[in-house]
Amino acid sequence: MPSSDQSSFIKGYSVRNERANRDKDALLISMQSRILSSLSDLLTRLFNKMDDAFFDMAQHATNNNEQSQYFDAMRELRLHARDVDNHLRKELAYQFALLHKRQKDSQLNKRVDLDLTLVDKERVEVDVALANIRNKIKTQYPDLLLHISQRLNRYLEVDWLDESNIPLGTQTLVNAFSNAIDKFDMPLKIRLMVFKYFERFLVDHLRTILVDTNKMLADVGADPQVKPPRARPHHRSHANASSSASGQDSLIKSSDDRINKQGNLTEASSGTHTFEQVSALLSQRFSKSLNHRLFKVKANQLGPELKMPDLMTVLAKLQEAQASSLQDEDTAHIGDDYQDMILLLEHQLAIKVRERGVRKLSQADDNVISLVSMIFEFVLDDHNIPPEISLLLGRLQIPIIKIALADRGFLNENNHPARRLLKKLSQAAIGWEKESVLQRDLLMEEIRNVVSRVLNEYEVGNMELFTSLEKSFSKFMEDEERRARDAENQIVQIAQNQSRQEMIRSMVNQLIVDRLQGKILHADVIEIIDGPWREAMQNTLLRYGRDSEQWKSTLSTLDELIWSIQPQHATAERPRWIKLVPELLKQTCTVLESVSHPKAEIDQFLATLWDIHSQLMQSSAATPLSNSRTIDNTASEPGNGLSGQSANPLRHKIKSAQRKALLNPESDEITEIRHALLNLPPGQWVEVYTLDGKIRRCKLAYHDPGSDRFIFVSRRGNKVLETNIDSLIQMAESEDLLLLEEVSMWDRAISQVVGHLNAEEPVSENDPA
Incomplete structure (x- = not known):
C-alpha cells in the first residue's frame, strides 16, 4: 500500500468496524483509501500552484499593500495546507462512514459554516463562488457522477444517493473544501481566488478519480440503470424530463431525446400565455x-x-x-x-x-x-x-x-x-x-x-x-x-452551377443514349460522340440554353451524322444522302473545333468519316461495315453500350426513377421523417454530430431536389456539410442530426413552464405545508 494510503489509516480517518471483512465494506474501504490518496495528491499540487501564482502576482503588484496581501496569502497556505488536507480527509471519511451504515447525511446542505464576520455582499460573493464550483463539476462530469451514484445505490441497496451527496459529489466536495479553508486568515479577494484555483484545478483533474471509482464499482458488477452516455455536451438539467415530453412528436429535440422516427414537425408555441x-x-x-x-x-x-x-x-x-x-x-x-x-x-x-x-x-x-x-x-x-x-x-x-x-x-x-x-x-x-x-x-x-x-x-x-x-x-x-451572406451566396452560386452542370450532363447523356439505341456505328464514330461531341453538347447547352439556335444546330448535326452512316439510308434515300454528306463534314468540323479538339485528330476523323461514306456508296444495305456494331443499351453484357459507358446514363435513369418512387407521397416506403427533411425551409438551423466527434451548428443554405443535394453553412457563411436525403435520414435516425428552433427563448420557456405545470396534479389548499 502506498505511503499516502497508509497515512489515511494511521490518522484514523478510514472506516473500521466489525463488518470490515465483508465484501461490501472491504470495497468501500479500498475506494475510500484510493480517493483520499488521490485528493491529497491533488491538494498538494494545488497549493504548490497557488504558491507560485501568488508569488508571481506579488512580483507584479502595483503597490506595497497589494504585495503584502499576496505574501500573507502564501504564508497562510504554507501554514495551513496540512490542516486543509486533514480536514478534507475527515469530512469525506464521515461520508464513507455513512455509506457503511447506509445512512443519509441530513445535514449535508447545512455543513458550510460561513464566517459570521462576512457582510452581506461578501457572503453573497462566497455563495456565488461555491455555486460556481458545484455547477462546474456537475456540467463537466454529469455522466460519471450519475453512474457512480447509481452504481452505489445498486451496490449498497439504497435509493437516496445522487450526484451531489456521494463522497465525490458536488455538494460533498465543495462543502468539505469550504469548511477546510475556514482556517485561513485572508481577505475576501484572496479567499475567492483560492476558490477559483480550486475550481479550475479540481475540474481539470477530477476525471481520473471519477473514472477509477466508476471502474471499481463496475468490476464488482454494480451496473448503472442508465444507457451508455453519448459524447455530447450536457446542460444542467433540473427539468429535462418534463420539458422534453411535450416535444416527443417532433424532430425538434433536446440532446437527451431520440429523434422520433415518425418525424412529425409541430408548430412552435407562440408563447401567448398571460401572467394571470x-x-x-x-x-x-x-x-x-x-x-x-x-x-x-x-x-x-x-x-x-x-x-x-x-x-x-x-x-x-x-x-x-x-x-x-x-x-x-x-x-x-x-x-x-x-x-x-x-x-x-x-x-x-x-x-x-x-x-x-x-x-x-x-x-x-x-x-x-x-x-x-x-x-x-x-x-x-x-x-x-x-x-x-x-x-x-x-x-x-x-x-x-x-x-x-x-x-x-x-x-x-x-x-x-x-x-x-x-x-x-x-x-x-x-x-x-x-x-x-x-x-x-x-x-x-x-x-x-x-x-x-x-x-x-x-x-x-x-x-x-x-x-x-x-x-x-x-x-x-x-x-x-x-x-x-456574402460568403454564403458564393457557396450557393457554386452549388447552383454544379447542379446545373450535373443536370445538363445527365440530359446530354440521356439524349445520346436515346439516339444511339439500335443504330449501327463505326468504332471511331462511337469514340468521337462519346468524347468531344458529348463535351460540345454540354458546353452549348450550358452557355446558350435548350431554346437557342446553337443548341438546335449541334443536336441536328448529331442526328444527321448518325443518320448518314446507317447503310439502309445510303441505299434507300441516296439523293438526300448525297446532298447531306458535304455539309455534314463541314458542320462536324465546326462542332469539334468548338471544344478545341486537336486539329490532327479532327482531320483524321473527317478522313475516317469520308471512308465510311465511300464504303456505304459502294456497298449494299445488307453488307455490314467493317469495325462497326449495333448499339444495344439494354444489354447487360460487358462491352455493350457506348464505349462501355452508355450503361451509366441508363443506370442513372433507373436510379432516378427509383428515387422518384421513394419520394412519391403515395409510396408505402416513404416515412414522415423523409417528408420533413425534404421540406426543410432555407435557413433552418440544425445541429449535426460529425464523424470526427465534433458537434456543429449550421443552417440549410441550398437544396436542389433534382440533384438531391443539401448544403449547410455556419453562421459565418462557411460550408459545413454537403450531403443527400438518404444520408440526412440516417443521421436523424442515429441522433446525429437535430433540428433547432429560432423561436424566442422566452416564448419557448414560457410554453414549457405552462406544459410542465399543466402536467402536475394540483395541490389542495387544505393540504398541509
Missing part, C-alpha cells in the same frame, strides 16, 4: 412557491409580508455580486460558470426575513419570482441555445426578476424592450460555435458585453438601457449577417 393564467396554475401548485419551500407557509396562510423595497434591496445585492463575478471571470472560460441564482436568492431572502421579522412574500411577488426562475431553468436546459451562451444569459435572471416585479406587464407584453433584447440574443445564439484559439469570438464578446452592461447599469425603471442595447446589438448582427 400562469399565476393561477402556480397558485394551484403551491409546493412550487418560495413561501412553501423557504418559509414553510401553507396555502392562503396570513402573516406579515416582506415589503417591496426590502425585496429589491436583496435583488440589488445579488445583481451587484453577479456583475462582479462576471468581471472577474477568466475570458478563456467565458460562459463556463453556472450560478444557481434561485438558491442564492433563497439564502438572502431568509436573512432579510429574519431581519425584518416578517413571515412570507406577497403572493404576487412569490408568483413572479417562481415563474421567472422556472423560465430560466428551462432556458438553461434549452438545447436550441449552446450551453456556453445559455449559462451567460442565465446571469440575467436577477435583473429580469426586478423588471417583472416592478412592471407586471412585462410578462404579458411581447414587445417589451427587455423581451425584445432577449429574443435578439437567443436568435443570434442559435448558430454560435466556439471559435478556434486563433480567432476572436466577436459574437460571444458582444453578448457578454450586453449581459455585463445590464448587470452593471440596470436600475428599476431604466428601460432605455434595453432599448439602447437592442439597437446596438441589432447593428452588430446586421454587420455580421451581411458578411456571412
Whole structure:
C-alpha cells in the first residue's frame, strides 16, 4: 500500500468496524483509501500552484499593500495546507462512514459554516463562488457522477444517493473544501481566488478519480440503470424530463431525446400565455412557491409580508455580486460558470426575513419570482441555445426578476424592450460555435458585453438601457449577417452551377443514349460522340440554353451524322444522302473545333468519316461495315453500350426513377421523417454530430431536389456539410442530426413552464405545508 494510503489509516480517518471483512465494506474501504490518496495528491499540487501564482502576482503588484496581501496569502497556505488536507480527509471519511451504515447525511446542505464576520455582499460573493464550483463539476462530469451514484445505490441497496451527496459529489466536495479553508486568515479577494484555483484545478483533474471509482464499482458488477452516455455536451438539467415530453412528436429535440422516427414537425408555441393564467396554475401548485419551500407557509396562510423595497434591496445585492463575478471571470472560460441564482436568492431572502421579522412574500411577488426562475431553468436546459451562451444569459435572471416585479406587464407584453433584447440574443445564439484559439469570438464578446452592461447599469425603471442595447446589438448582427451572406451566396452560386452542370450532363447523356439505341456505328464514330461531341453538347447547352439556335444546330448535326452512316439510308434515300454528306463534314468540323479538339485528330476523323461514306456508296444495305456494331443499351453484357459507358446514363435513369418512387407521397416506403427533411425551409438551423466527434451548428443554405443535394453553412457563411436525403435520414435516425428552433427563448420557456405545470396534479389548499 502506498505511503499516502497508509497515512489515511494511521490518522484514523478510514472506516473500521466489525463488518470490515465483508465484501461490501472491504470495497468501500479500498475506494475510500484510493480517493483520499488521490485528493491529497491533488491538494498538494494545488497549493504548490497557488504558491507560485501568488508569488508571481506579488512580483507584479502595483503597490506595497497589494504585495503584502499576496505574501500573507502564501504564508497562510504554507501554514495551513496540512490542516486543509486533514480536514478534507475527515469530512469525506464521515461520508464513507455513512455509506457503511447506509445512512443519509441530513445535514449535508447545512455543513458550510460561513464566517459570521462576512457582510452581506461578501457572503453573497462566497455563495456565488461555491455555486460556481458545484455547477462546474456537475456540467463537466454529469455522466460519471450519475453512474457512480447509481452504481452505489445498486451496490449498497439504497435509493437516496445522487450526484451531489456521494463522497465525490458536488455538494460533498465543495462543502468539505469550504469548511477546510475556514482556517485561513485572508481577505475576501484572496479567499475567492483560492476558490477559483480550486475550481479550475479540481475540474481539470477530477476525471481520473471519477473514472477509477466508476471502474471499481463496475468490476464488482454494480451496473448503472442508465444507457451508455453519448459524447455530447450536457446542460444542467433540473427539468429535462418534463420539458422534453411535450416535444416527443417532433424532430425538434433536446440532446437527451431520440429523434422520433415518425418525424412529425409541430408548430412552435407562440408563447401567448398571460401572467394571470400562469399565476393561477402556480397558485394551484403551491409546493412550487418560495413561501412553501423557504418559509414553510401553507396555502392562503396570513402573516406579515416582506415589503417591496426590502425585496429589491436583496435583488440589488445579488445583481451587484453577479456583475462582479462576471468581471472577474477568466475570458478563456467565458460562459463556463453556472450560478444557481434561485438558491442564492433563497439564502438572502431568509436573512432579510429574519431581519425584518416578517413571515412570507406577497403572493404576487412569490408568483413572479417562481415563474421567472422556472423560465430560466428551462432556458438553461434549452438545447436550441449552446450551453456556453445559455449559462451567460442565465446571469440575467436577477435583473429580469426586478423588471417583472416592478412592471407586471412585462410578462404579458411581447414587445417589451427587455423581451425584445432577449429574443435578439437567443436568435443570434442559435448558430454560435466556439471559435478556434486563433480567432476572436466577436459574437460571444458582444453578448457578454450586453449581459455585463445590464448587470452593471440596470436600475428599476431604466428601460432605455434595453432599448439602447437592442439597437446596438441589432447593428452588430446586421454587420455580421451581411458578411456571412456574402460568403454564403458564393457557396450557393457554386452549388447552383454544379447542379446545373450535373443536370445538363445527365440530359446530354440521356439524349445520346436515346439516339444511339439500335443504330449501327463505326468504332471511331462511337469514340468521337462519346468524347468531344458529348463535351460540345454540354458546353452549348450550358452557355446558350435548350431554346437557342446553337443548341438546335449541334443536336441536328448529331442526328444527321448518325443518320448518314446507317447503310439502309445510303441505299434507300441516296439523293438526300448525297446532298447531306458535304455539309455534314463541314458542320462536324465546326462542332469539334468548338471544344478545341486537336486539329490532327479532327482531320483524321473527317478522313475516317469520308471512308465510311465511300464504303456505304459502294456497298449494299445488307453488307455490314467493317469495325462497326449495333448499339444495344439494354444489354447487360460487358462491352455493350457506348464505349462501355452508355450503361451509366441508363443506370442513372433507373436510379432516378427509383428515387422518384421513394419520394412519391403515395409510396408505402416513404416515412414522415423523409417528408420533413425534404421540406426543410432555407435557413433552418440544425445541429449535426460529425464523424470526427465534433458537434456543429449550421443552417440549410441550398437544396436542389433534382440533384438531391443539401448544403449547410455556419453562421459565418462557411460550408459545413454537403450531403443527400438518404444520408440526412440516417443521421436523424442515429441522433446525429437535430433540428433547432429560432423561436424566442422566452416564448419557448414560457410554453414549457405552462406544459410542465399543466402536467402536475394540483395541490389542495387544505393540504398541509
